[in-house]
Amino acid sequence: MVMLPTIMHSVDITIVAVAVPAIQGAMGATEDEVAWVLSSYLIAVAVITPATGWLSSALGRRRLLLLSVAGFTFASLLCGIADSLNEIVVFRILQGGFGATLIPLSQAIVLDTYPVRDHGRAMAFWGVGVMAGPIMGPVLGGLITDLYSWRWVFFINLPIGLAAMAGVLLIVPESETARKRRLDWIGFATLALGLAALQMILDRGEKLEWFASTEIGILALVAGIALYLFLLRSLSSTDAFLDLRLFGNRNFAICLCLGFSAHACLYSTIALLPPMLQNVLGYPAFTAGLLFIPRAVGTLVGMFVVSQIARHIDMRISIAAGLLIAAFGIWQMAGFSTEVGSHEIIVTGLTQGFGLGLAFTPITVLAFSTLARESRTEAAGVYAILRSFGASIGISAFVTLYARNVQINRSALVEQISPYNEAMTGSTLPQAWSLDQAAGLSSLSREIDRQAAMIAYVDDFALIALCTALLVPLVFLLRPPAKGPAPKRPDPPE
Numbered sequence: 001m002v003m004l005p006t007i008m009h010s011v012d013i014t015i016v017a018v019a020v021p022a023i024q025g026a027m028g029a030t031e032d033e034v035a036w037v038l039s040s041y042l043i044a045v046a047v048i049t050p051a052t053g054w055l056s057s058a059l060g061r062r063r064l065l066l067l068s069v070a071g072f073t074f075a076s077l078l079c080g081i082a083d084s085l086n087e088i089v090v091f092r093i094l095q096g097g098f099g100a101t102l103i104p105l106s107q108a109i110v111l112d113t114y115p116v117r118d119h120g121r122a123m124a125f126w127g128v129g130v131m132a133g134p135i136m137g138p139v140l141g142g143l144i145t146d147l148y149s150w151r152w153v154f155f156i157n158l159p160i161g162l163a164a165m166a167g168v169l170l171i172v173p174e175s176e177t178a179r180k181r182r183l184d185w186i187g188f189a190t191l192a193l194g195l196a197a198l199q200m201i202l203d204r205g206e207k208l209e210w211f212a213s214t215e216i217g218i219l220a221l222v223a224g225i226a227l228y229l230f231l232l233r234s235l236s237s238t239d240a241f242l243d244l245r246l247f248g249n250r251n252f253a254i255c256l257c258l259g260f261s262a263h264a265c266l267y268s269t270i271a272l273l274p275p276m277l278q279n280v281l282g283y284p285a286f287t288a289g290l291l292f293i294p295r296a297v298g299t300l301v302g303m304f305v306v307s308q309i310a311r312h313i314d315m316r317i318s319i320a321a322g323l324l325i326a327a328f329g330i331w332q333m334a335g336f337s338t339e340v341g342s343h344e345i346i347v348t349g350l351t352q353g354f355g356l357g358l359a360f361t362p363i364t365v366l367a368f369s370t371l372a373r374e375s376r377t378e379a380a381g382v383y384a385i386l387r388s389f390g391a392s393i394g395i396s397a398f399v400t401l402y403a404r405n406v407q408i409n410r411s412a413l414v415e416q417i418s419p420y421n422e423a424m425t426g427s428t429l430p431q432a433w434s435l436d437q438a439a440g441l442s443s444l445s446r447e448i449d450r451q452a453a454m455i456a457y458v459d460d461f462a463l464i465a466l467c468t469a470l471l472v473p474l475v476f477l478l479r480p481p482a483k484g485p486a487p488k489r490p491d492p493p494e
Helices: 003-027 036-059 061-081 085-099 102-113 116-147 157-171 185-204 214-236 244-248 250-280 285-290 293-309 315-333 342-368 373-414 438-469
Strands: none
Touching (some): 003 085, 003 116, 003 157, 036 085, 036 102, 036 373, 061 085, 061 102, 061 157, 102 373, 116 285, 116 293, 116 342, 185 214, 185 373, 244 373, 250 285, 250 315, 250 342, 250 373, 250 438, 293 315, 315 342, 373 438
16 A cells, blocks of 8 residues: 555656646746746655654654645645645645655555565565656656646546555554654754755756856855755764764665666656657657656566566676666667657667666665664655655756757857858758758758757767666675564664
């Protein structure tokens, strides 16, 4: 039953993005104003996720999970019936705040429910919701928005939420709340402020030209000071908000790096592909969404394979193989041109999805394999927020690189446009690109834009493939999971 809230939250991350243009039109908002529909949710998730461990220890996992599902479902209803953009933004903050704990809570519950020897299989099935949700979100969002209205991307959460609440009440056992710990308000406030400012930088930086903007400079200053104060507080307090000893556990620390970097690389591909399909290759939005289905299928197959072999092989081999397969699929995308067909897109999507399925589940298992049982909920919150920020940072970095490369490529192509260039005056030049007519020049300019964009996309894909492959050596620094029970305390720093 913990799969339902996991799927509900993971789908909601991307399903609303497809409906944003419809919300903008319905509310008469500007592009900058409607962007807060997405940003407000992500900021709330960034602020609340690190508090999952403390909330769980104070309320108990079952109570917190039930409260989170109920709050998320009710906030979804409020978003669907909202009459103004301001109302949607406020209710999205509530939705993100309640939804922030769903993934780390469900992950910790699954890990504690199954013995260590079955963690690979359990995490494979749990990972289906986490990985397939963001991939299927755009497909569902496009279909719902086209057939009904943008309000139904929120209403769809109601039956799922009600079913999840019933399942939690009937099946999920309550955990102990014996670990009494006061809330370190200073630590929580500084971490929350730093993460919120960092999330705003990532959401708005590309639009505002990064540090050319005063707003981004101020946000960076706030993030830096807040996170520095949080670190000082954590090192000096005996009852800090976040237990920094978690980062001294070698497997957990390395898996944080792997999860952060892999999400940065692979979610960037997911972010770059839809605009390439629609703006360069001319696919309709819904068709572009359908082309993500093979990626989801590949992910499901990869996770199923992991669930069957987890007990029999070294999980590090599965991670390394998955990263290399995913890197190969992305490298194939670096060979795309404006003439690429749907077959090549489907094959590369299947390949990448299969690699993701092989890699991400074992990374999760090894991250928690040497942690104490009582540390898992807090560690799951840390793991979730760093994966999320990895995806955000990767998307921001590669989208910015793409935008800059488009300008460079366009300038290089324009330099070749001249009546003195024999290639431009020969009989092979299409009549539609005639340099002697305004219509021809306009058509040629559009084609230059298209080619410059495609070159920028394939350059990004090549770099992402290289970065993904370079993660493989890090895998073999991990320890294989122990066969016995988890330790009672986090490992001391090494």
